[in-house]
Structures are given as C-alpha cells and as structure tokens.
Amino acid sequence: MAKKRVVVLGSTGSIGTQTLDVVRQHADKLEVVALAVGTRTDELLAQAREFGVRHLAVGREEAAGLPVADELLAQARGGEGSGSGSLAFGPEGVAALAHLPEADVVVNALVGAAGLRASFEALSAGKVLALANKESLVVGGDLIMPLAARVDEQRRVRGAAPKAGPAGALMPIDSEHGAIYQCLLGEDEREVSRLWVTASGGPFRGRKRAELEGITPAQALAHPTWNMGAKISIDSSTLMNKGLEVIEAHHLFAMPYDKIEVVVQPQSAIHSMVEYSDGSVKAHLGTTDMRIPIQFALSYPERWSAPVAPLDFRTLGSLEFAAPDTETFRCLALAREAGRTGGTLPCAMNAANEVAVAAFLAEEGTYLGIAACVEAVMEAHAAEGVQQVESLGQLEEVDAWARAKARAWVKAR
Ligand SMILES: NC(=O)c1ccc[n+]([C@@H]2O[C@H](COP(=O)([O-])OP(=O)(O)OC[C@H]3O[C@@H](n4cnc5c(N)ncnc54)[C@H](OP(=O)(O)O)[C@@H]3O)[C@@H](O)[C@H]2O)c1
16 A cells, blocks of 8 residues: 655644654655754754655744754765755744645644644645644644535545545544544444533642642643643643633534533543433543554554553553542633634634743743633624634734734733
8 A cells, every 4th residue: 555645744843753753663654755843943854854754844033044944955965966954943834834735634733823834824725734732723623624614525436435434534643542542443423412522620639729820830730641742741730721621512513512521530631521312422542642643643544553551451450530629720710701702713712722821931921811811802803803714814802802802911910
C-alpha cells in the first residue's frame, strides 16, 4: 500500500514531536512531506534533515533574517539542480502547506485560534485533517464541519473511504474525542443518549476558589497525568480545556450540549465514554500516551502496533469518578455557556482565554483573573451582539476585537 504523506503543522510542539515519533515507528506506512513551526528553527532544520522534508514554513516572519534561514533554504532546495521544495515565513506560508498537492493528511498541532486557517485550508483542499488544534472547532466549527462533510463525500465517491464507518475526513487527535470516535464505531448515532467526556481534574482538583489565589505558572504547569504544551496545561488546570472539549465534541459528533457530560476521572485511564439508549455504556481505556490517539488518527480504519505498555488491569487499582466543581473552576461553565449560545461567542471566549493565559504565564495577570477576563469579554461581546458564523474573515475580526478587550482588561487590573 502507498505510504500516507503527512504534513505536520506545529512539529516542534508536544503533539508535533509525538507525531514524528509515530512516523519513526511506522516509516513503512507514513512519510512526512512538510513541516511548520512557530519559532524553533534549529529544531525544524534537524527534523527536516532526519525525515528528508523539503517543504518548510516558519510562523515568525523575523526568522527569515536568521543565519539558519540559509540552511533551511538549502534543505528545501535539496541540493544542486533540484527545485521542488519550498520555504516560507509568516502565517500564510504555514497555512499554505495545508494544501500541498503531494500531501494526503494534515496534522494540525498548532496552538490556539491561529490554527483555524490551516484546518480550513486543509479541508478546502480535500485533505484528511488529523486535528489536535481543538481551537479550530471551538472558534470555527460552524465552518469546518460542513467542509469535513464535503471531504467525506469526496472520499466515498473516489473509493478512499473505509467500507463501513465514518469516511475519515476529520480525525480527532484529542484523546477524549479519539475515544468517543472509537466508541461510536459500528453504532447507530441516533441511539446515543449521552457522551461522557472524562477529565483528570488537573493539578488543583479538590481545591476551593480561595485556595487558588496566588497560584504561580510553575504550579499550574505541573499536570498530574499528561505532559503537554504550556497553553493546554494551563487550560487543563482551569478546566477551560474541558470546556473547549465539550464544544469540540458538540461539533465533531453533532451532539446537543445537554447530551454532553463531563466527569472527573483522576487516573485518566478512561479516555471517554458513550452511553446508549438502552443504558449500555462503551468506554475507551488505554495507557495515557498521546502517541496512541495520534496514531489512530493516522491509521484509521486500521490499527497498528504501538510502542507503549498496555494497561495492566491487575495493577491498575481503583478508578474514581466525580462531578466537576464548576463553582471553583468557572471556565468550564463559561465555555459551556459560550457553546450553548453559539455563533461568534465561542470565538470571543477563546480569544479572551488565550490572552489571559498568556498574561498569566508572563506573570502579568493572575490565575483567577483568567476566568474573570473570559467572563468580562463574553459579556462585552454579548452586549455588542453575537453574530452567526459566516466566514473566516468575520471570525478573525471578532478574534482581534476580543483580544484587544482582553488585553485592556488585564492591563486595567
Ligand atoms: N499536548 C497534548 O498532549 C495535547 C493533547 C490534546 C490536544 N492538544 C492540542 O494540540 C494543540 C497543540 O498543543 P501542544 O501541547 O502540542 O502545543 P505546544 O507544545 O505549545 O506546540 C505548539 C506548536 O505550534 C507551533 N506554533 C505555535 N504558534 C505558531 C504559529 N503562529 N505558526 C506556526 N507554528 C506555530 C509551535 O512552534 P514553536 O515551538 O517553534 O514555537 C509548536 O510546534 C493545541 O491545540 C492543544 O490544545 C494537545
């Protein structure tokens, strides 16, 4: 079988490097054809050399002036007389890799709303989108899902879709959504009564609001079960990550919000569950290693071997469950509210969160200020009038407006 040709956007990040690990394990089935990063150009060069990649992009435009840019160009040119590679700087160059003719699959492991354009481009070009960048769906689910349905249809028509089950145009990498995707295989979606999205509870599980005053970035970055990028680690600690995942699940599985529940499962052994109309529940369990859901997103409809120790139920011990504390972790409730309202409110909510998290990490804002900033910007957007989602340009405008509001809010504190 021909190798799947993969574009990895955000290749230096937590998901990006683990994606490259999966490619190393399955070099007979996968080939990297393009790589994009934000700033870490030395790592990009090393990756490009290791995987023989000739299409490269760097989000930060100023990187074009660095000495390493010459080496990246030489790598893209691939030696004398060969000119089929490319090197680009800036956001357009990153998004352009998503419609590279020689690519089959785009892994979107960018962080934040900056990833939306690449998701849009990948599906517009008829590629399979393996999506880690949940913000794409939170902000632009109303635009992305119809595109995914169109690619599913194209895949069916040209015989690229599996004989049974979803056509696979949009493959979630988030472990919860990968789990739900697998629990739904072979089932009639009309018989689903609830999705149960599991949450580890983050490093501050069990604490009350007063105990969260004065939390430092280092404390919030220490996630109990997953080793992830800085932004998602903070989102996990505030439960905003779970809120984003609820919105992501709503779009991915066309599920109303009152059928999506969050349950705290501190061991993170159950990655999520689906409950059916007869009360039966299917759960997805596995070792907490993101390479498994990344690999499934690339191997579907097949399963390939993975270099991770499987769960040993004899030593697993007990599994605990609890309701999330949304009084203390208000971001989850705020995200749900944004999702239920829909339109451009999730876009404004997400932008405010990105600004507040960045301010907290830079020690310019407080931990409890994150939820307060998100709430203030949501209120301001609701007062101005939430709009129906119509275009990428409109979402970019709302995103910029919400960021400016959030920055002003942080500055005024
Ligand atoms: N980490 C996890 O376990 C996990 C699990 C589920 C879902 N996710 C989701 O996956 C996404 C990525 O998370 P992560 O933890 O892998 O983040 P991360 O470690 O911070 O990595 C982000 C990647 O995106 C690149 N990047 C950032 N801004 C960019 C820009 N403007 N243009 C081009 N590249 C840019 C970074 O490049 P530089 O390093 O060069 O700056 C890096 O390669 C997020 O949406 C997250 O919610 C992550």
